[in-house]
Amino acid sequence: MAMRLKDIASHAGVSISTVSRVLNGEPGPSEETVLQVRKAIESSGYLSKRLAVRKKQPKRDGIKTGNIGLVQLYEGNRSHAELYVELLRGACAALSSEGINVIVGQANAMSDLPPAILNRNVDGLLLLGSPVRGGEMETFLGTYTSVWLTSHNPNGEDDAVLAGNEKVGRVAAEYLVEGGHKNLAFINPDVDHAVFCRRGDAFMFAAQQKKVKVEMHGGKCYELDEKGLPNFGHLEAKLKPVFERMMNKKNRPTGFFIPNDLITAISYRILQSLGIQIGKDIEVISFGHELTYLAGLSPRPAMIDSGAELIGRRGVEQLLWRLCNPDQDRTVEVAIDPHIVPSETRREVGIKNYV
Template identity: 35%
Template sequence: MSIIDVAKEAGVSKSTVSRVINSVPGVTEGVRQNVLDAMERLGYQPSVRRPGPKPISRKGIRTGNVMMLVMGFEPHEIYRMPVFPSLLHGVEIALRETGLNLVLAGYDPNQPLPAGLASDQVDGILLMGQVTSLSQAIRNKLANIPSVGLMRGYDDVINVCDRVIYNNKSVGPMAANHLLELGHKRTAFLNFDTFHSAFARRQIDFKETMESAGGSVIDLQTKEPQNHAADPLGNLRPHIEQLKSMPEDQRPTAICCASDAVLPDLYMVMMELGIKPMVDMSIISCDNEKQIISRLNPKPATIDIRTEMIGRQAVRQLTWRFANQDEPSRITILIEPVLVKPE
């Protein structure tokens, strides 16, 4: 006995029977009663189902919990990470679609394992953050629980962890080509965290692309990012003053920023010095941090590294790994960034 039989008995479609069974609005009272009468005549009893979305497959799922483990950060620091809100949003959407629960935890290698992980109350791990000093306890867990690394390369755990990362090698060239298309060949690259490997890669690739097209790049950077954090405006102002003092035929007409995070300070210093952002000097930055970009007027161009998509894809890869734990090869999924032009 199935809803097909009920539909035939009631003279309605299968979808109408499904709506009645699941109490979905849009069915008139007369039709609803007709379907219920048909179910009674046939002795049909719908199966009891837990409301909400279901995982495509339950294979490999024991607790229904997935831990997002952020390495090298205290729990209260996690939400201040620039890329985290959109990344978390993507993870949450994908988990809802599969009927799984999210457990969020920060981890310091010098501290005990998070409770849910130590007691084996999670089916899988989404790993992000700094992994250069992974404890042996974490390495053992990664070797025995399906896990996916997000955002970074994670070369030191590549043999035990699938990865979903953005193609950082595309960011610098994409930014340079955008400025070249606008006619800018005298440029500057702003990077106040030269120890950040992703930012350094963007700077190198931007410069190579610009110079190969006959353009020039002035590097605006500091080797001590902690000094910039302590006094961002004071650290930034001399660099912009340097650009303003240059002869007009040598002065950069555009700036590329390694990250959106520096944009509010850059806009403030430029306006203090009488330079109108996006009018006197074009700007492109990286990451597409919407909570930052939305506060700027006029808005700059930015390279979207698609953190929400990374979050979604990481969950999909993790659920695939649940059902394919015996597959020995580790998979890397590369998400391509996209250019977001000013509105």
């Protein structure tokens, strides 16, 4: 029969709540009591990882409450749940290894913030999503030591750990040029989106350095529904004329960089409706590595992996460093190198020359 908390408590001569405190590394039990509980667990052969005794973590400078907040601001990442989960996974793993609790929240307004953050029961914040645009929430969050895990750092005064957007654009151009493409295109679904523009500018610059022609296409294609998600029908209706104009040209592009996997999925649908054979007539490289959008595409495009889990982990490291070094007055921005997963066509037939 499996050993239960009740049995361990009886064997150690303590209460069930005391056993729970010992197992979770909580303060209260004396050293003698902790040893009694540990001996009871060892003698019982109780090996559940869930009830493994945690070693006490040494105190760190700047950590007083033992809590860090991770807050998704507004609805910016609702259409990128896969990336958000990877960021969260990395951050939670890094904080757990340091013996620090994570308080997760999603906030559209001040009242949405978790009570622990409102009551100043966290030592610092990891922030992601759309920037705070004025008002009391911006003022309040500005009183915390924070690290941004996206490029939407509104004032540039906080540290940030990001996907290296300039390098993303450069590696996308290099990949397509290496594949033999002479005419490239960048598809920007939102010309006011700073991140897309930075990736596109770097893409164009890198391609021009290789003496390759680049076209920049797009516009204001985004329209959010009542849940804060992109209106897919609106996106497709706005993007279709863009592709129609491109694909009817004599010297049409054959290599496409699309800076968002959701847009890539919609673009496949449009291109195939126009009779374009992806992998034969054109090649696509997409940013995000979100298989939620790309798994069903055939052939799958080349994918740029942002390293979301590593961004989460590195964000924790940077926040802990900043909490320990509050007098360092220089802002730190860490860029994680992108990694390319080649397209299915490239993996199967290798590099080919596109006319």
